[in-house]
Structure formats: structure tokens, C-alpha cells
Amino acid sequence: MTKDLLQLFRENWKSKQLAEADQQILLAVSGGVDSMVLADLFRRSGIKFGMAHCNYQLRDEASNLDEQLVTDWAKQHDIPFFQVRFDTKKVKEEWKMGTQEAARVLRYEWLDNLRTTHGYHFIATAHHANDNVETVLMNLFKGTGISGLHGIREKNDRIIRPLLFVNKEEIRQYAAENAVPFREDASNETDVYLRNAIRNNVIPVVEARIPNVVQQVNESIARFAQAEVLYRKQIEKEKKRLIEQRGKDWYIPVKKLRKQEALETMVYELFHPYGFSSAQVSQLLQLLETETGHYANSATHRVIRHRDFLVITEQAAEATDLILIEGAPGVVHTADGSLHLSIHTGLDVIPTDKSIACVDFSKMEFPLVLRKWKIGDYFYPFGMNMKKKKVSKFFIEQKLAIHEKERAWVLVSGERIVWVAGMRLDERFKLKPDTQHVLKMEWR
Incomplete structure (x- = not known):
């Protein structure tokens, strides 16, 4: 040669x-x-x-x-x-x-x-x-x-x-x-x-x-x-069949995954892109047999068993303890969403979307505080006839997964929670017939 x-x-x-x-x-x-x-x-x-x-x-x-x-x-x-x-x-x-x-x-x-x-x-x-x-x-x-x-x-x-x-x-x-x-x-x-x-x-x-x-x-x-090309095509096909994206998270049905051929290989390929190593495959397989709430962590992501799904979610970032809001209108950004505030003179139609809440502006004590929820927080959920409820219990009743709880923020006026952002308004701040100025809040 x-x-x-x-x-x-x-x-x-x-x-x-x-x-x-x-x-x-x-x-x-x-x-x-x-x-x-x-x-x-x-x-x-x-x-x-x-x-x-x-x-x-x-x-x-x-x-x-x-x-x-x-x-x-x-x-x-x-x-x-x-x-x-x-x-x-x-x-x-x-x-x-x-x-x-x-x-x-x-x-x-x-x-x-x-x-x-x-x-x-x-x-x-x-x-x-x-x-x-x-x-x-x-x-x-x-x-x-x-x-x-x-x-x-x-x-x-x-x-x-x-x-x-x-x-x-x-x-x-x-x-x-x-x-x-x-x-x-x-x-x-x-x-x-x-x-x-x-x-x-x-x-x-x-x-x-x-x-x-x-x-x-x-x-x-x-x-x-050449064999890897065919292998990758099949893996991608299976991923599309198994993974459903919902917002920032990815949901994998446990029953479907259990039936997968070459289960260990498939589990590795599904979770490796999210920072999980081959050494963690056995831990991930155990999640198929555990109850809601169990999870496995990589450096960047978490896989949570939530009811009939494995949920892939980003690790919760270190959040600022609180954000002061001096007035409205305005926009406040967090790692988990943005709070948009606007003031209106009455509203013809009250939005029913839970990501939007409207309150009586005159009842707000500025500066408002936007913060992550914490153990011991309570409020009076709208529509429950002024019944006091802990935020943690409210989350359980709403069947929130761990990662959803970790991303939850509350808006506080004085010492009172006004809104569990994007979920439920506090009854004490609802609009009344004599409300003149409306504070509209949107969680995006």
C-alpha cells in the first residue's frame, strides 16, 4: 500500500x-x-x-x-x-x-x-x-x-x-x-x-x-x-411514542414503559440526555414499582414517580427569598414564571382562566411580596366559604407533583396571601360590586 x-x-x-x-x-x-x-x-x-x-x-x-x-x-x-x-x-x-x-x-x-x-x-x-x-x-x-x-x-x-x-x-x-x-x-x-x-x-x-x-x-x-444509525432511529421513534411534553416537563406513562423490550437499554436512552448515568439505571427502574413521590436526581434534572407517570423535570433553581413589588402596572420575572400586573377601572368579564386573578386594588398593601410558598403558609381559597386551609394541604388536594410544588409562588399583601400564583385566589381579596379599581394578575 x-x-x-x-x-x-x-x-x-x-x-x-x-x-x-x-x-x-x-x-x-x-x-x-x-x-x-x-x-x-x-x-x-x-x-x-x-x-x-x-x-x-x-x-x-x-x-x-x-x-x-x-x-x-x-x-x-x-x-x-x-x-x-x-x-x-x-x-x-x-x-x-x-x-x-x-x-x-x-x-x-x-x-x-x-x-x-x-x-x-x-x-x-x-x-x-x-x-x-x-x-x-x-x-x-x-x-x-x-x-x-x-x-x-x-x-x-x-x-x-x-x-x-x-x-x-x-x-x-x-x-x-x-x-x-x-x-x-x-x-x-x-x-x-x-x-x-x-x-x-x-x-x-x-x-x-x-x-x-x-x-x-x-x-x-x-x-x-452504521448499526448505530439504525439504533438511533429506533430509539428516537420509541421516545416519540413514550414521551409527552407538558410545559417545562416530560411525562412517560409507567405502563407503556414497563412493556418496553430491552427495558434497561430504553431507560438509559430515555434519561441519559437529562444527566443520568448508566449506574443509575437500576434506581430509575425501581421508580416503575414505587409509589407517588419517589424520585431520582441527576446533576440537572429529577425523575419523579407521580401516579401513573415518570415525570422528568429540571432541578429547582436556588430562588430569591422574596421579590418586592412597589406598584402596578408592571412585570416581575422569576425562574418559574412571570407575574404581570395591570390596573383596570372595572372589568366587563371576569376571566375564568386560573392563570389570571382579579382583586380589589384598594385592598392591596404595597409593597407586595412575591415569594416561594413555605411550610405553615395558609390562605382562604376562593369558593370555599372562607374556610382556612394550609397551602400544603391545598397542594395535596390539587394532586400536585413534587416538582409542581417546588415551582409554586405566592403573592402576599401585608401578612396575608392574596394568590397562590396561577392556582387559586384568596377569598378575602375577591371583587365586590363596589370595587372601583381592579388589579389584574397574570401568571405566565
């Missing part, structure tokens, strides 16, 4: 339609054999490209020698060149990240900024077939599920990887035959990182028994990627 690598590269580039002829590519170049070979293939193929090199300053003089090699090669071949130096050790401490993760974030932020600033269409990296195998094995070991089996995407948004069809040995042979300069990264020989351990200890052992294992695994990866 080595003798024809340039031709095969051109054919792959064209058949995969990685970029149009007039589009420019920004190539990330480390100075290692992979990226230097890709630079040479770009140059020989007449592809319009620039080179970008990051010096992470992690390997002392070796990092500077990498930088010098890439700089000299770009200058020799008159290739547009960009370089940057990062204090990676300092950044990883500030960001509380691992070295590799911090370097990756720094690299891609810088590359994408270069791309947009200088008019490049894509960023190219030199990932190859061996990298693809390593990635899939890492994902298997980490338990990423089917999404980890598709490997590295050849084209993903603005990033392209034109060497995924080539293995490491073929890259090295091309470099030797075409006198492509490169530098070895000594850190690749250590097993500090999982990828290096797989590269240095796992794959060589398998290759000793199955010489073409990299090719075979890559063929399987391609099939996994």
Missing part, C-alpha cells in the same frame, strides 16, 4: 468529499510522524492548507525542538504557519483538569479561533486507524455503551480526519520512503495514560496472533457506526 499511499489518499479525499477544491484546511501539526506525513500528503495533493502548532511546554527542550522542526518545514515549503505556547501546567491547576484534558481544550479553542479568524473551512487532524482501535477499546473499558463503538468520526462538524483509513506502519513507511522529517515523542512510550498502555501493551500482543487486527477492527467499527 505504501507505494500508492499518495494516490489512495487522493482517492479517499475525493470519494469521502472531506472538503471542496476551493476550501482551505487548517492542519494541526505536532511534529510527530502522523501529522508531518499528513502535511506532506496535503502538499503533494495540491490541497490549500495552513499549519498550526501548539507548544505545551511540557517536555522542556524537546517541545522547543518539535516547534522548530514544524516551523522550518512550513517555511521551506511556503506554507502559512501559526504557533502558540501554552503554560499547560499552570492552566491545568487553574481549571482543575488532567494534563491531557487541559491540553486538548487549549488546542481546540485556539485552532477554532484561528479557523474563524483566518477563513479556514476545516481543521484537520492526523488520527489514523490505530488511533481508532485504541479509542474504541478505551470506550469499551470505560463502559460508554453503543455510542463508544463508532470510533473516531472521519468528519465531525468542522473537524476532518483524512488518515483514518491508514495504519501506523503504513504512515512510517511513507515517511521513510519520502524523507518526511519528524520527531519522536518520548512520552508516548510511557504507560501513564490509558491510551498509551493500550497502544504499547494490548495491541502488540493481539497483533502477534492476528497480524491484520487493526484492519479487521476498523472494518467492525465501520459496521458499528
Whole structure:
């Protein structure tokens, strides 16, 4: 394959339609054999490209020698060149990240900024077939599920990887035959990182028994990627059948979900987008057998068993203790809704929508207070003949779920609750025949 690598590269580039002829590519170049070979293939193929090199300053003089090699090669071949130096050790401490993760974030932020600033269409990296195998094995070991089996995407948004069809040995042979300069990264020989351990200890052992294992695994990866497309289509179809959105929340019928084939997989796919991990699947399954009020939390969402449904709701945000309303008209915004106040001289028709309430403006003691309800709150629900009731009991009678209670606000005048916003007015503030000015309240 080595003798024809340039031709095969051109054919792959064209058949995969990685970029149009007039589009420019920004190539990330480390100075290692992979990226230097890709630079040479770009140059020989007449592809319009620039080179970008990051010096992470992690390997002392070796990092500077990498930088010098890439700089000299770009200058020799008159290739547009960009370089940057990062204090990676300092950044990883500030960001509380691992070295590799911090370097990756720094690299891609810088590359994408270069791309947009200088008019490049894509960023190219030199990932190859061996990298693809390593990635899939890492994902298997980490338990990423089917999404980890598709490997590295050849084209993903603005990033392209034109060497995924080539293995490491073929890259090295091309470099030797075409006198492509490169530098070895000594850190690749250590097993500090999982990828290096797989590269240095796992794959060589398998290759000793199955010489073409990299090719075979890559063929399987391609099939996994196609199978995932079908899998995702079916998952989305099932989601549409099972999930009903109601306002800010999503409702899933327990009976329907119980009948689902491959229940554990379906539960994972339903709730993973809301921050739930595979380790929480058993906890979520238990909600199918529990009573109203039980729930499971992720960092961002909560799944609540409410009667015959599992309800997915956002975690309640930390709310301001109270909001003072100095006068009307006006609008007050909260994380759970907005209170719109307007003043009217009489109303021909009293709205029946529970999200709207009308009260006698003269009975209001400003500033009004809009706050979350609390234990011990009570009011006199409209239509109950001045019977006093705790707000908590009112919620139970209204069959509110936990998340609905958490989002409930009350409007207070003096020491008295005027309105459980969007639910029920207090009898003491209802309109009377002699009311002259009406305060109209809308909870949206």
C-alpha cells in the first residue's frame, strides 16, 4: 500500500468529499510522524492548507525542538504557519483538569479561533486507524455503551480526519520512503495514560496472533457506526411514542414503559440526555414499582414517580427569598414564571382562566411580596366559604407533583396571601360590586 499511499489518499479525499477544491484546511501539526506525513500528503495533493502548532511546554527542550522542526518545514515549503505556547501546567491547576484534558481544550479553542479568524473551512487532524482501535477499546473499558463503538468520526462538524483509513506502519513507511522529517515523542512510550498502555501493551500482543487486527477492527467499527444509525432511529421513534411534553416537563406513562423490550437499554436512552448515568439505571427502574413521590436526581434534572407517570423535570433553581413589588402596572420575572400586573377601572368579564386573578386594588398593601410558598403558609381559597386551609394541604388536594410544588409562588399583601400564583385566589381579596379599581394578575 505504501507505494500508492499518495494516490489512495487522493482517492479517499475525493470519494469521502472531506472538503471542496476551493476550501482551505487548517492542519494541526505536532511534529510527530502522523501529522508531518499528513502535511506532506496535503502538499503533494495540491490541497490549500495552513499549519498550526501548539507548544505545551511540557517536555522542556524537546517541545522547543518539535516547534522548530514544524516551523522550518512550513517555511521551506511556503506554507502559512501559526504557533502558540501554552503554560499547560499552570492552566491545568487553574481549571482543575488532567494534563491531557487541559491540553486538548487549549488546542481546540485556539485552532477554532484561528479557523474563524483566518477563513479556514476545516481543521484537520492526523488520527489514523490505530488511533481508532485504541479509542474504541478505551470506550469499551470505560463502559460508554453503543455510542463508544463508532470510533473516531472521519468528519465531525468542522473537524476532518483524512488518515483514518491508514495504519501506523503504513504512515512510517511513507515517511521513510519520502524523507518526511519528524520527531519522536518520548512520552508516548510511557504507560501513564490509558491510551498509551493500550497502544504499547494490548495491541502488540493481539497483533502477534492476528497480524491484520487493526484492519479487521476498523472494518467492525465501520459496521458499528452504521448499526448505530439504525439504533438511533429506533430509539428516537420509541421516545416519540413514550414521551409527552407538558410545559417545562416530560411525562412517560409507567405502563407503556414497563412493556418496553430491552427495558434497561430504553431507560438509559430515555434519561441519559437529562444527566443520568448508566449506574443509575437500576434506581430509575425501581421508580416503575414505587409509589407517588419517589424520585431520582441527576446533576440537572429529577425523575419523579407521580401516579401513573415518570415525570422528568429540571432541578429547582436556588430562588430569591422574596421579590418586592412597589406598584402596578408592571412585570416581575422569576425562574418559574412571570407575574404581570395591570390596573383596570372595572372589568366587563371576569376571566375564568386560573392563570389570571382579579382583586380589589384598594385592598392591596404595597409593597407586595412575591415569594416561594413555605411550610405553615395558609390562605382562604376562593369558593370555599372562607374556610382556612394550609397551602400544603391545598397542594395535596390539587394532586400536585413534587416538582409542581417546588415551582409554586405566592403573592402576599401585608401578612396575608392574596394568590397562590396561577392556582387559586384568596377569598378575602375577591371583587365586590363596589370595587372601583381592579388589579389584574397574570401568571405566565
